[in-house]
Amino acid sequence: xxxxxxxxxxxxxxxxxxxxxxxxxxxxxxxxxxxxxxxxxxxxxxxxxxxxxxxxxxxxxxxxxxxxxxxxxxxxxxxxxxxxxxxxxxxxxxxxxxxxxxxxxxxxxxxxxxxxxxxxxxxxxxxxxxxxxxxxxxxxxxxxxxxxxxxxxxxxxxxxxxxxxxxxxxxxxxxxxxxxxxxxxxxxxxxxxxxxxxxxxxxxxxxxxxxxxxxxxxxxxxxxxxxxxxxxxxxxxxxxxxxxxxxxxxxxxxxxxxxxxxxxxxxxxxxxxxxxxxxxxxxxxxxxxxxxxxxxxxxxxxxxxxxxxxxxxxxxxxxxxxxxxxxxxxxxxxxxxxxxxxxxxxxxxxxxxxxxxxxx
Ligand code: HEC
Ligand code: HEC
Ligand code: HEC
Ligand code: HEC
Ligand code: HEC
Ligand code: HEC
Ligand code: HEC
Ligand code: HEC
Ligand code: HEC
Ligand code: HEC
Ligand code: HEC
Numbered sequence: 250x251x252x253x254x255x256x257x258x259x260x261x262x263x264x265x266x267x268x269x270x271x272x273x274x275x276x277x278x279x280x281x282x283x284x285x286x287x288x289x290x291x292x293x294x295x296x297x298x299x300x301x302x303x304x305x306x307x308x309x310x311x312x313x314x315x316x317x318x319x320x321x322x323x324x325x326x327x328x329x330x331x332x333x334x335x336x337x338x339x340x341x342x343x344x345x346x347x348x349x350x351x352x353x354x355x356x357x358x359x360x361x362x363x364x365x366x367x368x369x370x371x372x373x374x375x376x377x378x379x380x381x382x383x384x385x386x387x388x389x390x391x392x393x394x395x396x397x398x399x400x401x402x403x404x405x406x407x408x409x410x411x412x413x414x415x416x417x418x419x420x421x422x423x424x425x426x427x428x429x430x431x432x433x434x435x436x437x438x439x440x441x442x443x444x445x446x447x448x449x450x451x452x453x454x455x456x457x458x459x460x461x462x463x464x465x466x467x468x469x470x471x472x473x474x475x476x477x478x479x480x481x482x483x484x485x486x487x488x489x490x491x492x493x494x495x496x497x498x499x500x501x502x503x504x505x506x507x508x509x510x511x512x513x514x515x516x517x518x519x520x521x522x523x524x525x526x527x528x529x530x531x532x533x534x535x536x537x538x539x540x541x542x543x544x545x546x547x548x549x550x551x552x553x554x555x556x557x558x559x560x561x562x563x564x565x566x567x568x569x570x571x572x573x574x575x576x577x578x579x580x581x582x583x584x585x586x587x588x589x590x591x592x593x594x595x596x597x598x599x600x601x602x603x604x605x606x607x608x609x
Pocket of ligand 7: 414415416417418427428444447448449450451452456457458463484485488489490496497498
């Protein structure tokens with residue numbers, strides 16, 4: 250990005266002062282000519298010409314940075330004649346971010362005063378993202394996100410662009426800054442709010458993706474007596490907020506139909522937090538409460554080549570019934586009632602079968 254900008258800067262300068270180009274291209278003779286011309290130029294003009302007369306490029310974009318009406322609010326003469334070839338005529342009133350904060354005092358705490366500060370901001374590199382004189386953007390940024398962010402986060406750009414499933418807010422214009430502050434935040438990863446609140450700020454309504462309706466998760470959680478403790482801190486333990494190879498933006502593959510081989514690898518998403526014993530032990534008195542005596546009913550239902558997936562009996566976000574068991578589950582397109590009952594030291598279900606009970 251720095252390079253891009255340097256190029257523009259160079260173009261701006263050479264564009265204005267054609268003589269310079271000639272010097273660089275044609276050598277010493279022209280240097281002499283140039284020196285004479287610049288001298289005449291400045292002698293004739295410094296007194297009448299304003300900064301903008303000679304530096305039109307600085308202010309040529311649509312939106313002017315407030316103070317650019319008075320160039321000396323940032324550039325202070327160092328006493329030398331201006332312009333003079335290869336002689337700097339100005340110093341900055343302050344250097345780096347201090348220059349910005351000399352006016353943007355009130356915004357300083359929000360920009361740099363939080364616990365988690367964006368690297369380029371902590372290094373005072375405001376001009377990696379902002380234009381200082383004029384811009385086509387009201388926030389004086391070179392480009393809108395995600396392009397602005399991709400200048401430096403090219404790895405993320407590649408991974409988003411090659412992913413099978415992308416999260417719309419990560420790709421739409423201005424999307425990145427809907428979730429991340431470009432400057433700093435009290436939240437990790439510079440999130441604009443607590444990660445769960447952030448997700449629910451949009452998932453508090455039914456959204457659509459193509460023809461598909463996406464469940465209103467906030468409503469589901471509010472009406473659920475049982476919320477999966479995995480959701481307590483954040484949604485990211487299962488979802489990638491940007492993009493993924495897996496359906497529903499799941500961070501690792503997870504079987505969603507009714508059947509899948511009941512292997513440990515297939516359910517890594519769950520076994521990141523839960524013990525695999527609930528799947529692997531045929532007989533147990535401790536590994537799960539879903540057992541008849543010591544007969545592990547998770548093992549019975551799940552652990553086989555055509556095993557039943559967790560989704561047959563659990564809703565991973567929240568339910569009204571205990572143990573994340575919903576009233577109905579999808580069997581193909583049928584909403585199959587489970588009629589789960591909690592019984593003394595066990596439970597029972599009707600669903601794929603007549604009522605069947607288990608007693609620990
Ligand atoms: C808000 C502070 C500020 C104001 C106001 C300001 N400048 Fe600058 N100017 C800067 C900074 C900072 C740089 C250094 C830019 C860089 O390093 O990329 C700069 C660089 C320049 C340069 C050299 C590089 C370039 O971009 O061409 C020129 C010429 C210049 N300013 C002219 C002006 C003129 C003319 C005005 C009034 C229209 C003006 N500046 C107003 C802060 C300011
Ligand atoms: C007569 C035309 C002219 C006027 C008027 C003029 N400049 Fe310049 N300015 C130039 C030229 C030519 C250069 C490039 C000199 C070089 O290449 O070293 C330049 C370079 C600069 C630079 C970068 C180098 C340096 O000197 O620091 C800044 C900043 C700058 N001008 C600011 C201003 C400001 C602020 C004003 C008004 C107070 C102003 N200029 C008025 C022609 C002008
Ligand atoms: C001399 C005072 C001054 C300096 C120095 C200054 N600014 Fe500003 N800036 C202003 C003013 C005045 C405005 C217009 C405020 C408004 O319209 O509410 C403004 C507006 C902005 C805006 C748009 C604000 C918005 O809320 O939409 C941005 C972004 C900005 N400045 C960034 C910078 C950066 C980055 C620097 C340092 C390179 C800087 N400013 C240095 C005075 C300054
Ligand atoms: C990584 C890019 C990036 C860097 C670095 C950066 N900014 Fe910004 N800045 C932005 C973006 C993007 C916005 C617009 C935010 C929005 O639209 O919500 C913004 C907005 C602003 C605003 C307007 C007020 C606001 O919060 O909307 C000011 C003032 C500002 N920046 C100053 C600075 C200063 C000072 C620095 C350096 C200390 C800096 N910025 C560094 C990207 C950046
Ligand atoms: C000028 C380069 C640059 C630009 C532009 C930039 N970033 Fe960064 N960003 C960085 C660097 C450097 C890091 C630190 C990386 C590291 O430590 O591994 C970083 C880290 C981050 C982090 C992780 C912070 C953490 O605590 O781990 C997030 C989130 C982030 N950037 C978001 C953004 C967003 C959103 C944008 C666009 C508005 C953006 N960045 C634009 C350079 C940039
Ligand atoms: C829907 C909200 C959301 C959007 C939109 C979003 N992010 Fe993120 N981003 C997050 C969350 C949440 C995390 C933290 C993930 C974690 O902690 O595992 C994150 C993490 C990051 C990180 C740190 C990476 C890491 O592995 O630690 C970077 C860099 C980043 N985002 C950049 C971006 C950029 C660039 C965009 C725009 C293309 C963007 N984000 C859009 C929510 C979002
Ligand atoms: C700015 C609004 C917004 C925020 C914030 C947001 N989402 Fe989304 N999300 C959407 C929209 C819109 C869709 C549907 C369109 C799409 O993704 O293509 C969606 C879709 C989804 C999907 C379904 C994707 C699929 O293909 O099946 C999941 C899962 C999801 N979001 C999780 C999250 C998580 C986790 C967070 C917090 C890190 C989050 N969302 C934050 C707007 C948002
Ligand atoms: C324990 C893992 C896990 C956690 C934590 C999690 N999800 Fe999910 N999410 C899933 C799975 C698995 C699916 C696939 C569909 C299903 O089983 O409901 C899914 C699907 C979704 C969908 C798509 C629903 C649809 O109807 O297409 C959205 C939106 C979503 N989750 C948002 C969230 C939000 C917001 C959070 C945090 C409040 C969150 N998830 C936390 C595992 C999780
Ligand atoms: C981020 C960690 C985490 C992940 C990932 C996770 N869980 Fe959980 N889950 C918990 C915690 C913590 C509890 C409460 C303590 C316990 O029962 O182990 C829990 C409890 C449960 C319960 C019992 C709820 C109750 O009310 O008794 C079920 C059922 C469940 N998880 C299913 C799943 C399924 C299915 C998956 C995979 C899609 C999964 N979990 C992934 C953390 C997680
Ligand atoms: C046939 C229905 C069914 C299937 C399929 C199923 N569970 Fe369960 N699960 C239950 C029942 C019923 C309970 C509650 C047992 C009790 O406490 O009485 C339970 C409880 C749990 C618990 C709480 C701790 C425990 O074992 O008692 C976790 C965690 C859990 N299941 C995870 C999973 C995971 C992960 C999958 C998929 C690999 C899965 N379940 C598949 C019915 C099922
Ligand atoms: C997706 C279909 C399906 C669902 C849903 C289902 N079961 Fe079953 N269940 C079976 C099948 C099939 C068997 C017979 C064992 C086998 O062949 O795998 C079985 C067997 C049982 C048995 C007898 C195990 C034994 O000792 O042989 C009990 C008890 C049982 N289920 C309880 C439940 C409970 C409680 C639920 C609800 C939480 C439930 N089932 C949901 C398909 C299902």
